Amino acid sequence: MSFLRNTWYVALWSQDLEAGKLVSRTFLNEPIVMFRREDGSPAAIADACAHRFAPLSMGKIVHGDRVRCPYHALEFDGSGACVHNPHGNGRIPPAMKVRSYPLHEKHSLIWIWMGDKEADPALIPDFRLLDPDSGRLVSKRDWILMEASWELITDNLLDLSHTAVVHEGILGSEHTIKANLTIEQKGTTVFVGRSVPNVPAPGLYDLLYKRDGGQVDLWADMRWDVPGCMINDTGVTEPGAPRAEGTGFFGMHFLTPETEKTTYYLFAAVRQNPRSWGEPLDTEIQRQVSDLRRIAFQEQDQGIIRAQQNVMHTAPYPLKYCLLEIDVGPVRYKRIMDGLVRQEQEELQAGTGRAA
Amino acid sequence: MTWQAARVAQVREEAVGIRSLELVPAGGSDFAPFAPGAHVELQLGPSLIRPYSLVNTVGWDGTYRVAVKLEPTSRGGSRRVHELREGEEIAVRPPRNNFPLDPGAKHHLLLAGGIGITPILGMARHLAASGGSFELGYFGRSRSEMAFLDELSGASLRARTALHVGLEPPAVRDVLADMLARQPRGTHVYVCGPSPFMTLARELVAGHPDLALHLEYFSNDAAMPDQQADGFRVVLGRSGRSFEIPPDRTIVEVLAENGIVVPTSCEQGVCGTCQTGVISGRPEHRDLFLSDEEHAAGDTMLICVSRSLDRELVLDL
Structure with missing residues (x-):
């Protein structure tokens, strides 16, 4: 492709x-x-x-x-x-x-x-939450070169059910695997909503919220824009309480292909409704957010996606995904990208665009 | 139409096996208002979208209230509703109305069978509050399984409501025939209930050309206003072969049984493998693969989950 x-x-x-x-x-x-x-x-x-x-x-x-x-x-x-x-x-x-x-x-x-x-x-899609003068608390603006295609990483990010498995203890747990899912599309922007009511707060969320391992409602709503720009509006709140009373962050994710098999993956977390615990704990929390997210992406996600990519590239027979309900987000973005690429290629062949 | 986040503010047991949900907006904009007979669609899972009639018509407080009966044969909708807890969030699509009261009618006869009471009660409340002329017949298996009896036996509705409990089918026929025969000319008759109840009402009203009939279909799971409750027919445009699709089978299943194998993968309306062109007839989309625009265009559908709004659907197969 x-x-x-x-x-x-x-x-x-x-x-x-x-x-x-x-x-x-x-x-x-x-x-x-x-x-x-x-x-x-x-x-x-x-x-x-x-x-x-x-x-x-x-x-x-x-x-x-x-x-x-x-x-x-x-x-x-x-x-x-x-x-x-x-x-x-x-x-x-x-x-x-x-x-x-x-x-x-x-x-x-x-x-x-x-x-x-x-x-x-x-x-350019709206990422004003990252503006230097936004006054918001932002984790380290970090990046890794991931040994995985941009498509496999996007599949990963638009189906956050994997957080319960791959990031167990940090971003999810056995309690968060089943979730309410919604999907919406406006133009070429895709929104994938995910929420899980009344579960023990997973590690990173508990760190930001009450630090007591108590029950929470968890949400993780992803906004995706062409070609690989995502905001994950995620957080936890008291069961039944409005999100505004909880805490969380906007996970910013940007994917730019280096090659078909490798991708620059840039990320940062912008805190929403941050709770203050005073110093030195607040600084420590910011460091932990940065560190835990890097571990989640570089070690956990990359570990599984790199292995998956290897299977796919060495398979001696043709592969076709057998998809599930959780794949609504990945399927939707793929349709949009496939359509845009096809259109671009057709324009090139018709000579309406200059050769790349 | 776009989905809106809703929070379950209250869950109430209305009768044995019947729960009502009060939904409030979860952030964002307010809910849209609606008229009696309207329904909303709830997204209960990625490919689980179900319409439910709205009950709270009079003195609207900005919420949506639906009542849902747990069906033993549920394919997910009513079961999922009955699992919902207060505080959970689901997505809701703004109300639509295929079952409106006719403002020109001088008299209304409202007939409910079982959980079909949900739109009927909303209509009765509205008519009682606005001084409309009506009478209501509510048929149920037993009092413990009939919802909203307190309200129906209250001051504003009692005099115009007749409860019919535990009647055998022949007795239901007699009662209905009797009620219809007593109606003034030009009465509008509104019916919502299980499939046999609707069929009976339709048959009996056909004998009274002076009565106008309005039907709200509902099937396995709940009120299914748009769907062909008794199934529908699929015609293959290329060969002309046709097949009946019963309410409990998918198009893909029936075609496969008849040796026509359409490739599928997820069979949950997600992957798009079975996407098929529609030559005529209006699909009732239940997938999450196609966009809202594609759903509205109606010239393509996912035949692993989607059904038909019309009696006959001609597919490009």
Whole structure:
């Protein structure tokens, strides 16, 4: 299956693109180097010199705005144009340029547009909860490179029944496996609701709520946007009480394919209705939230999804999922993505879009 | 129409095997108001969507109240309702009304069999409060299994309500025939109850061309206003072969029995494997695979769970 190109992917957290440094990533199989210009604006160009294809990310930033190739010292600006040739008469051949990618910095993230259509920042989904000036308590803005396809990770996130099994003790328990599920779609946004009444608070929730292992109503409602941007509105409250009286967090999840089999997975938790226990406990709680979520994703989710992917790629016979009720979310997002990719491919073949 | 979160504010035992739920909005917007005869759909599981008539018509307090009988043969709907506890959240779809009172009617005859009392009681309350002319006949197996008897024997309804308890089918026929014969010309007759009760009422009213009949179907689980209670017929557009789909079987099952194997996987209306084109007839969608727009368009359906609003459905098979 082809990747969707004309869409905003999350490239990295704003904090992870430091001034004066080159950061290399591969998105959708394309090596890219990113840096900040002198005015702080981010830039992304192909990470291969147009001359002999040396990775520009092995070079350095010169004159504030330019990347100098580590091999023959050709210099490229943020638009991908070669702006200095130190050899011979200094003439720059018209073909001496590299592809550049539109970037947009918003919600403490740097977004990248991989397609050839116009990159409209208005298409970036709303993640204002992450805005630096939101005044909210945010866990570490973290990321891992996951050895799993973006599709398998999305399947995981839109079917949170696995939390009762894979993250038992942290995010769920045997009591939370059966849940009330709802699904709704508005345009290309999918909402998957999940709630479990009157169960012992699972570890991470108990840590944030009453710290007594008492009974709670648990909710975990996922919002999904193209191509892999999710908010998990989740928390616990007294059985029967309104959610506003409980506590929880908005789990932010962003998936950007590196390759068909590997994915950049960015995440952070924005607390909702945080309870204060005073210092040093509050700081400790924030650290634990960050740590436990990283363990949940990097060790627990990756452990099972990597193994699952391995089974799927080595199976000597054709595989077809046998799905359950819990798969309503994964099925819905997949239909939307398949439709968008098909449409994009058809436009390319019809010549209405420029070749990728 | 979009789903709205609702919280179960109160669960009440109305009779043996009958529970009523009071639903309140769980955050977000208020519930939409409704007229007597309306029903709401409750999402009781991912592919478990059931319509239930609304009872609380008069002096509306912004809640939805439904009454549900636990059916021993329940395919999930009534069983799930009876498992709900106060404080639990479910999704509800705004009211629709296929069973409205006719504002032009001079007199109304309301007939309820068993749990069919739910829309009928809402109508009676409304008519009593607004000074409408009506009488109500309520048929049940035993008093302990009949809901809302306190209210029906209260001051505003007692004089116009006739309870018929424990009658054998021939006696039900006699009572109904009698009631119909006494109606003034132009009376509107509203009937909700189990399938045999509805069939009997339909047959008897047919003998009175001056009466107008309104039916609210309900089947296995509960009030099923839209569904073909007695099953429906599926015609295969390509071969012309046709099959009766009884109320307790799915289209996929019946076709498979007849050697027509439609590929399926989840058989729960989730995966979309059995998606089939609809040439004519209106599907009654029960899946979660198709979007609201696709449900509304009605030109495709998942035949593992979805059924028919019309007597006949022609499929592109």
